Amino acid sequence: MGFPDVAKIEQRGGSLYTHLMDAPTLVMALKLAMSLNSLMVSLLYLYFSECPHFDYKFVATFVGRILATLNKFTLDECANVLMAMKNPQYYHEKTQLLILAHAESVCLTCKMNLEQSLHFLVACRYLEKVPENILIAIGELVQVEPFNEDLDKDLIHEALDSCCCIHSNINVLAVARIYRECCKALESDTTIHHERNLAILNAIATYPHLEPNYTDLAVASMHKGIADATLEQQCRYLYFSSILEFNARILVQGKCNLYTTQTSPEVMKHHKTLQEEPKLAVAALAGIFSKHSIQSNIPRPLHVQMLNSTSQKMDTLDPNDVAILRNVTSELESVNFNKSIYATEPGT
Known part of the structure; x- marks a missing residue:
């Protein structure tokens, strides 16, 4: 399969030293180059999709290799490639459709086990x-x-x-x-x-x-x-506290403390992260400004600032997050919450 492109290696000042190889050595080299099994192909594609480095030649090479070995794919290999395609740079629509068609064929012939099925669900x-x-x-x-x-x-x-x-x-x-x-x-x-x-x-x-x-x-x-708990996990806990109505006040003990009255550098760092990631901010706001939370805790100015900055980015949110944000606003209106009172710290 070749990466980098062995056909152009001499143009780049390299050499394959093929003139020094006998016939059996050349045959073995070719066999090794083409011997990657379907599991290895799918895993390499998945792992490289999670790396910061991107090379379109690598993607093109592996897409071709995926298609060449697709008939050997199990649900595990299909899942690996589909998960890799969550990275837009590794997404290839035609290949995705072919993988789904093959996965459907595997399922219809019952050629899968429980672990493979759960992996595909992920x-x-x-x-x-x-x-x-x-x-x-x-x-x-x-x-x-x-x-x-x-x-x-x-x-x-x-x-x-x-x-x-x-x-x-x-x-x-x-x-x-x-x-x-x-x-x-x-x-x-x-x-x-x-x-x-x-x-x-x-x-x-x-x-x-x-x-x-x-x-x-x-x-x-x-x-x-x-x-x-990480910042993302705390935000998700806050979101579910708004739906299931459990007390999220315990999060004050977490290292990402979103309920604190302090403005330490660490706390400000987390709030800055939330301003840059509105989806996470929406999850946190749902818990902080839920009806039962407002009744037991006074929202801080940082929370109001987060709400204002996230509302300004509503056009970047998906419909579900927009609905959650609007629900937060309606909850505030239902308890006559005046954002201007808490917009700044006392004495500022």
Whole structure:
């Protein structure tokens, strides 16, 4: 397959030294160059998509190699390439459609296992539309296959979180099964796993029929490990606190403290990050300015500034975030909250 392009290596001052090779050596070199299996091709494409360096020749080479080995792809390889295409520079529409068609064929012939199915579900969150036959086949398999102890636990909660992104298409019985497995892990595991907590809270908020009893367990886990939560995780906790109405005041103990009355450099750094990432800011604002939160906490001037700056960037937000932001505004109006009173710190 070749990268860089071996056909042009001599034009760049290099040499393949082919004149020094005998026939068997040349044959072995060619075999090695073409011997990358489908799993390796998909993994390399995925890993390079997450690197800051970009080379269009590399992408073109690997797209060709993906198409050449597509008939050998399992759902795992399909998922790897689809996840790589969340990077716009690695997105190729025709290849994506062919991969989805192949994945559909794999599902219709039942040539997949539980781990591959969950992995593909994780990739589905990056797709605008997933073929119905794929989701039906995966849903049926998830309902009947046993979740063994050696199954990657992270894969389970990642699949659950992804199901919430495609909730209108996925079988609710399959979601309920994945949800139960996540809750079992939450009950039995003593380690704090914020992404698992968030996946469970997301599922409860998205699917009303799921048992809400685990909200308290997930929130208790959040309380224990809040000091290690990232800024993104805290923002998501705030968002779910507005929907599920649990007390997010505990976040004041976190290292990203969004409720603080101080204006330390670290706190200001987080607020600056939120001004640059309006999607995260919307999630945080939903919790900070929710009705039950306003009644128990006085929003700080920094929060009002965040609300004002995010509102000015409404044209960059997707429709869901715009709806959340408008709901925040309506909540403020319903409690007669006057933003101008809190727009600046007292004495400034």
